[in-house]
Amino acid sequence: MSNKNKILYGYVISNKMNKTATVIVSRLVKHSKYGKFIKRTTKLHVHDIYNSNIGDKVCIIECKPISKTKSWKIIKNNN
Numbered sequence: 001m002s003n004k005n006k007i008l009y010g011y012v013i014s015n016k017m018n019k020t021a022t023v024i025v026s027r028l029v030k031h032s033k034y035g036k037f038i039k040r041t042t043k044l045h046v047h048d049i050y051n052s053n054i055g056d057k058v059c060i061i062e063c064k065p066i067s068k069t070k071s072w073k074i075i076k077n078n079n
Contacts, residue, residue, distance in 0.1 A: 006062040007075075010044070012052045020070060021048040023060060047073040 010025035023044050028037045046060050047070055059076035066073070 008044075008060050008072075010058060010060065012048075012054055012056045012058060013043070015048065015052055015054060017045075019048055021046050021052050021058075021074070023058060023072075023074075025060075044072050045069045050074055050077040052077050053079075 008025050010023040012021050013024050014022035023046050025042045025044060027040050027042070029040050030037055044060070046058075047063070047066050052058055052074065057078045058074050059078070060072045061075050063071060063073050065071045
C-alpha cells in the first residue's frame with residue numbers, strides 16, 4: 001500500500017451483489033459562510049472478498065477501476 005491511495009472507514013449497508021458491497025462513508029464539512037460543521041455521506045460500491053454483513057465496519061482503500069462503479073476494495077473487516 002502506497003501513501004497516495006486513499007483509506008476510508010465506513011459501514012456496509014448492502015451486500016446483495018456478488019463480491020460487491022455498498023459502503024456508506026461519513027465526513028464533516030465546514031460551511032463556508034457560517035462555519036458550522038455539516039455531516040455529509042457518500043455511498044460507494046466496493047470489491048468485497050470477505051463476504052461482509054450489513055452493519056459491519058470496514059476499512060476501504062482506493063484501487064484501479066474494477067468495473068464501471070467499483071474503484072474501492074475492502075482491506076479490513078472489523079465486525
